[in-house]
Amino acid sequence: MLSFHCSLNLNILETSRPFTHSYSRFFPMSSPVATAVHAAAPYDRAKAVKEFDETKVGVKGLIDSGIKVIPPIFVHPPETLAELKRGAEPGSAPEIPTVDLAAVQESRAAVVEQIRQAASTVGFFQVVNHGVPEELLRRTLAAVKAFHEQPAEKRVPVYRREIGKGVSYISNVDLFQSKAASWRDTIQIRMAPTAADSSEIPEVCREDVLEWDKEVVRVSRELYELLSEGLGLGAERLNEMGLWEGRVMVGHYYPFCPQPDLTVGLNSHADPGGLTVLLQDHIGGLQVETEQGWIHVKPQPQALVINIGDFLQIISNEAYKSAHHRVLANHSDEARVSVAVFLNPSDRERVFGPLPELTSEEKPALYRDFTFNEFMTRFFKKELDGKSLTNFFRKS
Known part of the structure; x- marks a missing residue:
């Protein structure tokens, strides 16, 4: 053999x-x-x-x-495959909210309320008129796609699983922990607080992802201001905690799958961090779980998908909710590409827990305190499997 x-x-x-x-x-x-x-x-x-x-x-x-x-x-187990068929009833499927950030100029309070409502219910929303140039959105997706579609000998040198490396190319971050692998590959780039050396970033996508990261910082700081106001706190409360200063960018590649009914592109999970800023292409396949069932996050031209992570759910004492989401295996002849930036605190040894301003005798803290290092270590010890992370830190 x-x-x-x-x-x-x-x-x-x-x-x-x-x-x-x-x-x-x-x-x-x-x-x-x-x-x-x-x-x-x-x-x-x-x-x-x-x-x-x-x-x-x-x-x-x-x-x-x-x-x-x-x-x-x-190949995923029968119960997972059966779950893939469960969705919102035909004709009743809602869409995740879309927020026009340009409307802040006319009524900031109205935009704060839109975001608060989305973050406290479905945990997902899309933003438009965010100020990122359309050309950069296209170039970023194209650059990530170009990396994955290089000859294999160009990808192999950066294929590694060691946590903490500046740049790594892998298939399935939880490959050795999961019950079944998912049909996707990923390039991961550490952007902050200790950024990967620019020379480590593959040349085919280097310039575009570095430019994209700068725009993500600007947009995320604005979003954290609005989310902070939605909690009844000052606009700078979340930004003062450095919740955008730890950033990891992932460029997912979902090629055509010859048997999409037997696997998934990304298993159901909730993101661990504060916020995730996602740029997705036109192919589709992202779904989020709601009270009405699983619904598609329909691609919108020039929109960014924003979702609440487990960490923000915890520090908001569940005023905001993270949500299960997944990606279906790609049945299209054209590969699907998405670029996500996970926003986290930069100080991994700082102790976090529900914010004191959001706890009271009537609503005590629902989670215990922890360091962010403990939080992320726990995340990487398990497979992508729903809300087990928040359950682990929940007070008994």
Whole structure:
């Protein structure tokens, strides 16, 4: 059997040789692929996951190889697949709120109330007229797509799982913790407080992501002001806590999936940090869970998607709510691209908890105090699995 390790001559990516012997290691004995190739050893999931990771070419490498059946490490259990079919009733599906930030000039109070309402219910909203040039939005998405669609030998050198690296390219941050992998690859770039050296950022996307980060800082500071006012606090209360000073940018790439009904693009989860600023392309696939069921976050030209993270839910003492969200596997021939920036505190040793101004005898603190380092360490020890992070820090 051929070695599954990927060398720079990348035989694994020869599209003229789909289902090489190397790929048979991904399929169990019952698989028609395994039968067609040759008898294989009993399926060992842990081994298959390790061998997939060691290729360092991600899901894009699988697609480039010409596969028509997804490896079983990506097949989700029946209960997850059944959940994918649960959505809002046809004709009743709401849309997440859209907030026009330019309206602040006419009625700041009205915009504060719109954002407060969205943050305290669905936990998601889109913003338009945010001041980011349309050309930069297009270039940022194109730059991230260009990175993922480079020849594999350009991606392999930055494929790594070590936490804390300035730049890393991986497939599934929770690959070794999850019950099933998701059909996506990611480039992650640390922007602050200790930014990746610019020379580490792949040249194909370097200039655009650095420019994009500057715009995210401006927009996020404005959003935190409005969210702070929505809590009845001064406009600068959240910004004074440095909730935008710790930033990680991720560029997700969701290639075509030959069996989208058997897997997901991103499993259901809630983001851990304060706010997430998301730029998504026109393909769609992002869904958020609401009281009416799972609803699509429809792409809007030039809009940014904003969502509340677990950390902001905790410090607001649940005045604001984080929300489960997921991305469906991409059935389109065109790859889906999104660029998210996670906004966190910069001081990882500072102790946080529900803000004193938001607690009282009538509404005591719902969560215990913790350092942000403890908070994020807990997050990376588990798979992406809903609200277990907030449950862990909740007072008994």
